[in-house]
Amino acid sequence: MLKYDAIAIGTGSAMNIVEAMLRKGNLRIAVIDKDEPGGICLTRGCIPTKNLLYPAELVRILEKSGEFGIDAKIEKINFNKVMEKMHSVINPSIGMIKKGLSSSPNIDYYQEIAEFIAEDMLQLNTATSSQVWAQKLP
Structure with a gap:
């Protein structure tokens, strides 16, 4: 069994608590997230959504431009390019968080699914089925 002073589940806003705990002293912390690091806002929420809404807004503006005497035509929408642009915005941040x-x-970082098997213990779904324990689960 791997023992820690604290276990943080998720890498979104939970990381603020981890940073505060690390400033307090020499603590061992396990950080567990089943997804890419950065939380929902970075990986599939706010930031990707806004990066996908902007091209849609441009299409809408161009479609209505005739009302203002501007003749504009959308010849093609390259959805792959839209997605590449969105990933070019979020991937560097994900990489920096992962590196940190x-x-x-x-910090021991586990990018995998974990489940509670006791109030203060989690089972990691790894090939070795490691268990992690901590006094605090912030």
Whole structure:
């Protein structure tokens, strides 16, 4: 069993708590997230949504431009290019967070699913089925 001072589940706003705990002292912290690091806002919420809404807004503006005497025509929408642009915005941030989590000497980062098997213990769904325990689950 792997023992920690704290376990943080998720890499979104939970990371604020992890950072505060690390400033308090030499604590060992497990950070577990089944998805890419950064939380929902970065990986599939606010930021990707806004990056996909902007091209849609441009299409709508061009479609209504005739009302203002501007003749504009959309010849093609390259959805793959729209998605590439969105990923070019979020992937660098995901990479920086992943690098920070992996390089911190006081953090063990697990990108996998975990489930509670006791009030203070989680089972990681790894090939070895490791268990992690902590006094605090912020």
